[in-house]
Amino acid sequence: APLSDVVLYCVCPCLKQGVALLGTSWHAHPHCVVLVRGSNPAAPRWHHKPLLEQAATAVLKNKEARNARIMNKALMCAALLMHSSSTTPKLFSACAQRFASLMRRGELNGRVLVRLAWATAVANQNPDCQVPAGQGKAATKTVVRPFVQLLLEALKDKSQSIAASKPLYGSLAFSLRIWAVTLPSLKVPQELVDLRKKESHSSTVSDTQKVVTRILGSTPSLGLHKVQSEVNVGHGWFVDITATGAAGVKYAFEVDGPQHFAANDSTVQLGNTAIRDHCVGKLGYLVVNVTADMLAGQGIMQTNKSMADKQTLGAIKNAMAVAAGKQQ
Structure with a gap:
């Protein structure tokens, strides 16, 4: 554009x-x-x-x-729109060292820390930081520590203020879900574990998702069984539709609307969607993205069911072929 x-x-x-x-x-x-x-x-x-x-x-x-506001904006932008760029790891590495100093001095509030956690988790980055080995002026030696662990410690100190805001603890819960898969050995403070438990999954199943679910379960040629909708596949990750295929392959079908992609390029996944697929994939599922571009329009779905079903089935087969190709 x-x-x-x-x-x-x-x-x-x-x-x-x-x-x-x-x-x-x-x-x-x-x-x-x-x-x-x-x-x-x-x-x-x-x-x-x-x-x-x-x-x-x-x-x-x-x-x-490199002040806190600019760096935070830069990292959120990079996570959302530059997750496949070679520049992103360099950007996070440079900013993480500066943020580590600010966190040590207690200069970041809960809102900034939660946004920083979101960006770091979505971009799947965890650079090492040089930090003082002790406290105060006597700390002359430095040690190397992972940035995410430093961030969790800072978030723990702000857990009470974060707990008072549903958008904040909801965003933090999303980051913790990501880290549960990408950094399984991460030590999460109990205060943050409790915050994550405050989040509840709200499922709004779209008409399009219902159509895709029906076709997946009623088309023998697809070779699928155990078709289910809104399934928790682990660590709080809910998938639109799951199914089991030949040789026990576990499929995760995501029916993704335009909000999952860049507004001016429907081939560019936003970072939070890309990391969702990455996490679900690591949990043992073959992720199949059935996008709005592939499906029949709402007008056809309402006026010509047989034509809409035919187009939707074609979209599903195409999406499964694309997913299988990526796996290879």
Whole structure:
């Protein structure tokens, strides 16, 4: 999408948050950190790889831009839209060391820490940090510690304030679900385990998901059995539909709407969807993404059931073939 179609929400030393930059204005402030979205802050995310790469590289090169707010924005943006970029690990490594110092001094509040946890978990990053071996001025030696463990210790200290906000403990629970799979030996403080238990799974099954479930269970040619909807496959990960195929292959079908992809490119998964698939895959399932682009439109589903079923079956077969190809 051309830059004139998006608003770049920026935070940098020379601009106020929320200033709209279009066209050449971007080049005047190369150290800005960008979140690329639609003109509405709540709109779906836009994907513009060259611009994102430039912004991430600018943060790496410009120490002036490394305050907590800018780094947090940069990491969240990288997790959401740059999860396949080679720049992302470098960005997290550079920012983690700075955040480790801020956490040691107790300068980060619960909201910032939860957002940092979300970005770190979604991007599947855990860089090592050099931290003092002791407390106070007497701590002259340093030791290497994983960033996520340092982050959990800081979150523990803010657990009471986080517990008072459902969006915060819900976001933290998502991060903990990720780490339960990607970092199974991670030592999670009991205070955070209790926070995770506060989260409840709310299942809203869409009409499209119901159609896909019905076809999966009523089409012998697919060779599937034990078709179930809204299944907890482990560590609180709920899958839209599960089924067992030939040779005992366990399938996890996810019926993904547009909100799971970049608004301007339906082939680009958002980071939170990509890490979901990664975690479910590590739990022993072959993830099959049945996307809105593959399925029959709602109009056809309502007016011509047989045609809609035929198109949906074709979409399912295509999605299963794509998933099998990725596995190989």
